[in-house]
Amino acid sequence: MKKHGLTIGDISARTGLAPSAIRHYESESLVFPDRNEGGQRRYQRADVRRLSFVMIAQQLGFTLAEIRTELSTLPLDRAPTKADWTRISRRFGQVLDARIDRMTALRERLASCIGCGCLSLQSCQLYNPEDRAARAGAGPRYLMGDRPLDE
Incomplete structure (x- = not known):
C-alpha cells in the first residue's frame, strides 16, 4: 500500500x-x-x-x-x-x-443592553446604569459572559 x-x-x-x-x-x-x-x-x-x-x-x-x-x-x-x-x-x-x-x-x-457602555438605548439605564459593565473591562461584557453586577 x-x-x-x-x-x-x-x-x-x-x-x-x-x-x-x-x-x-x-x-x-x-x-x-x-x-x-x-x-x-x-x-x-x-x-x-x-x-x-x-x-x-x-x-x-x-x-x-x-x-x-x-x-x-x-x-x-x-x-x-x-x-x-x-x-x-x-x-x-x-x-x-x-x-x-x-x-x-x-x-x-441582542435586543437589550449588551454591556458595551454605549448608553444609546433607553433600556441601558436599566441594565447598565452608570456604565457599570465597563468596570469588568472593554467590549460587550455581558455578551462575553460577564453577569451584570447587581445579579
Missing part, C-alpha cells in the same frame, strides 16, 4: 479537493503521504476520511490548528477505527454545544 497508494489525483477525485488544497493540508501536517521511487505522493485510503473531516470541521468553524490537534490523536500506522472517530466527535461535540449556548445567549440578549 505504501508504494502503491492513492495518487493525489485519486484523492482529489474522491474528496472534491483541488490538488493544491491537498498539498496545503499536507504542509499543515493534516495528512502524511508516502513517496514512491519517483517522489510522487501516495496516500492511504484513510486519508480520504481525514481530508473529509478537515473540510467538515472547517465548515463548523474549527481552525486548522484545532483540527490538527484532534487528528494528531489518530494512528498513522493503521486506518482509524469507529472508536477513534467517536472520540474526536465527542470532543468536537462539546465545543459545538458551548458555541451553540453562546449563540443562543447572544440571540436572546
Whole structure:
C-alpha cells in the first residue's frame, strides 16, 4: 500500500479537493503521504476520511490548528477505527454545544443592553446604569459572559 497508494489525483477525485488544497493540508501536517521511487505522493485510503473531516470541521468553524490537534490523536500506522472517530466527535461535540449556548445567549440578549457602555438605548439605564459593565473591562461584557453586577 505504501508504494502503491492513492495518487493525489485519486484523492482529489474522491474528496472534491483541488490538488493544491491537498498539498496545503499536507504542509499543515493534516495528512502524511508516502513517496514512491519517483517522489510522487501516495496516500492511504484513510486519508480520504481525514481530508473529509478537515473540510467538515472547517465548515463548523474549527481552525486548522484545532483540527490538527484532534487528528494528531489518530494512528498513522493503521486506518482509524469507529472508536477513534467517536472520540474526536465527542470532543468536537462539546465545543459545538458551548458555541451553540453562546449563540443562543447572544440571540436572546441582542435586543437589550449588551454591556458595551454605549448608553444609546433607553433600556441601558436599566441594565447598565452608570456604565457599570465597563468596570469588568472593554467590549460587550455581558455578551462575553460577564453577569451584570447587581445579579
